[in-house]
Amino acid sequence: MALSDAEKAALELLFGKIKADAEKIGCEAMESLFQHHPDTKSHFTHMDVTPGSQDLKTHGGKIIHAINDALSHYGNLQENLAALRELHTNKLKLSVDTIKLLCGCLLEVIVKHFPDVDKSACDKFLNKVAIALISS
Numbered sequence: 746m747a748l749s750d751a752e753k754a755a756l757e758l759l760f761g762k763i764k765a766d767a768e769k770i771g772c773e774a775m776e777s778l779f780q781h782h783p784d785t786k787s788h789f790t791h792m793d794v795t796p797g798s799q800d801l802k803t804h805g806g807k808i809i810h811a812i813n814d815a816l817s818h819y820g821n822l823q824e825n826l827a828a829l830r831e832l833h834t835n836k837l838k839l840s841v842d843t844i845k846l847l848c849g850c851l852l853e854v855i856v857k858h859f860p861d862v863d864k865s866a867c868d869k870f871l872n873k874v875a876i877a878l879i880s881s
């Protein structure tokens with residue numbers, strides 16, 4: 746189901762705050778991914794995956810900015826995420842289920858930092874991003 750205007754507005758407000766701490770929050774999501782799903786580390790052998798490493802902060806920041814950008818282009822998600830879809834589908838050969846693992850970890854981290862978040866709207870949006878990141 747599509748996000749309502751109210752849900753989208755609330756998420757924009759939320760991501761405005763998340764963006765201000767993008768590296769920290771993105772890094773925590775990556776740490777959670779590796780903790781709960783250690784197999785996913787195999788995609789990051791070229792990075793320092795030690796918790797709190799600069800690599801994880803930089804990469805985490807990129808993820809948050811990409812998701813925030815996708816929210817700004819919500820009506821046009823497919824086009825906005827075309828380059829990242831090419832990367833994650835064709836180059837990295839990830840499945841949508843693997844992408845959703847990170848979405849789940851990110852949601853957990855967001856709830857920790859912003860307990861009042863509309864969890865279901867956030868989950869709905871992250872799910873749409875996951876689907877748009879992988880072409881079947």
Ligand code: HEM
Binds near residue numbers: 788807839846875
């Ligand atoms: C919501 C989910 C995700 C988003 C928004 C996302 C976003 C991104 C972004 C923005 C980049 C950087 C692209 C660039 O530098 O041009 C990237 C790279 C990458 N992503 Fe994802 N990603 C997601 C999920 C995942 C998952 C679950 C994995 C693996 C388990 C993964 C593996 C990678 C890898 C290996 C790279 C290349 C890293 C590098 O060499 O710099 N991504 N992703």
